Every structure is written in structure tokens, then in C-alpha cells.
Amino acid sequence: MLDTESFAVAINDGIGHITLDQADRGNPFDARFTSEISLIATEMDENSDVRCVLLDARGKYFSVGADLKTLGRDPDELPRFIKNATAGLHVALSRFTRMRAPMVVAVHGLAVGGSVALSAAADFCIAARSAKFYAAYTGIGLVPDGGGTTFIPQRVGTRRAAEFLLRNETWSAEQARDNGLINYVVDDDELTGAAWDLARELADGPTLAFGEIKNLLLSGSDQPIEAQMELEARAMARVTRSEDGWNGVRSVLAKQPPTFHGR
Known part of the structure; x- marks a missing residue:
């Protein structure tokens, strides 16, 4: 299996299990994250043993999104950094979207920025009742990446997407479900079991x-x-x-x- 630092990855009984594994940092989308997730997505796409992908996270947050400490280092180099970092993330999202294996994302805590786009890109998204989805981009004067301007409007419609992104909103799990961003809301202590049950159902399917x-x-x-x-x-x-x-x-x-x- 792949040797990664930002993720824990395993394939068992047809389910490719990806866990965001930088809990001490809030699972940020930094350069290492985007490089590794591209490799992981290719493996899940190419590995014939993978019949469903389940992505979850460890720690207090699902993901805090972009690593602001990295973004704030050098204004002259920032555009180059963005282009290089998003390249890996965008390859990953494209492959997750087009691979035959369905993808389930299980969200707890706070999902910010690119992790909201990732949740929208997945075929299924289950959230813990206490989870929140924060747009974040315009709060720092930036624009969505990770297919956010495609996947979020596809799920919620263009008007709700514009409101969410331009007004920098935070949605509760129930709001995210009612707006179509996610599929299901479950009690916090039921999230892991519900996500695995769905992944098992899909892995056994056609x-x-x-x-x-x-x-x-x-x-x-x-x-x-x-x-x-x-x-x-x-x-x-x-x-x-x-x-x-x-x-x-x-x-x-x-x-x-x-x-x-x-x-």
C-alpha cells in the first residue's frame, strides 16, 4: 500500500479506506496533502480490488481546508504555489469522480473550503449531526478550487451555491442535507457505522x-x-x-x- 504521511490508506474486502490523518494540524490541504491524494486517487482508480472508496478523517476537525501558514509566506511565490498545489488536488478529484467505484465521504466536526468541495464531489456524503460546512474562500479574499464551482452548484443549485460562497456561509449538517449538499445526517456516535454500512452495500453492488x-x-x-x-x-x-x-x-x-x- 502507498506510503503517505497525510493519510492512512488500506484496502480490505473491496473497500478502499482513506483517512485524513493530520489530526494535530486539523487535516489541512497543504502541498504534501495534495500530492499524496493524487497518488491515492490513482491507486483507487486502477486497483481492481477496490469496489467502493470510503473517506473519513481523524481528529477534532474533518479538515480546516487550505494551510494558511503556507499561503501567507511569500506573496510573489503564492500564484506558483497555488497552481502546483491545485494540480494534484484536481487530478485526484477528477479520478475519484470518474472511477467506477462509488465514493462515500463521512464528515464530522468542521469541513472548510476545499473539504466542502470534496464532500460535494463524492457520490455519497454522510455527516454527523454536529458537523458544519464552512465556505471560507471569500473570507480570505480567494475563490473556490477542488471543483467547488462545479460540484457545489450541481448539488445545491447555482443560486444557493452563490449565496453559500459569496456570503461565506456556514451550514449545519441539517442545512447541508436540506440544501442537497449531503445525503444523510446521523447522530455523531453512529457516523462510522453508517458510513461503513453504506460502503459495504455499494462494494457488493454492480x-x-x-x-x-x-x-x-x-x-x-x-x-x-x-x-x-x-x-x-x-x-x-x-x-x-x-x-x-x-x-x-x-x-x-x-x-x-x-x-x-x-x-
């Missing part, structure tokens, strides 16, 4: 079909309907060539529960 659906959802907002339907037909045809697709149909015809293996 992951080839999941991957096709994820990509179709990405293209659905910018393709003409005729083009999108052709993409659907082609995706359906690809899945029917798979063992999972054929066995799924045959199992239902035989009135038996299907079993999927991701091939």
Missing part, C-alpha cells in the same frame, strides 16, 4: 454499472438529450457484455438474488 452511471451523470448536464441517450445506449451495451450484467439478468429471471463481482 460496480461496472456504477461507473457507467457516474460518467453519465457527469455528461447529462451539458449534452443534448439525443447525444445523452446515445451515451446511455452505449453504456448499457458495454454493461451487457460483462459477467455482472449477464448474471444479473439471469439471476432475476431465476428469481434469485444476483451476486456481482465487478467484471
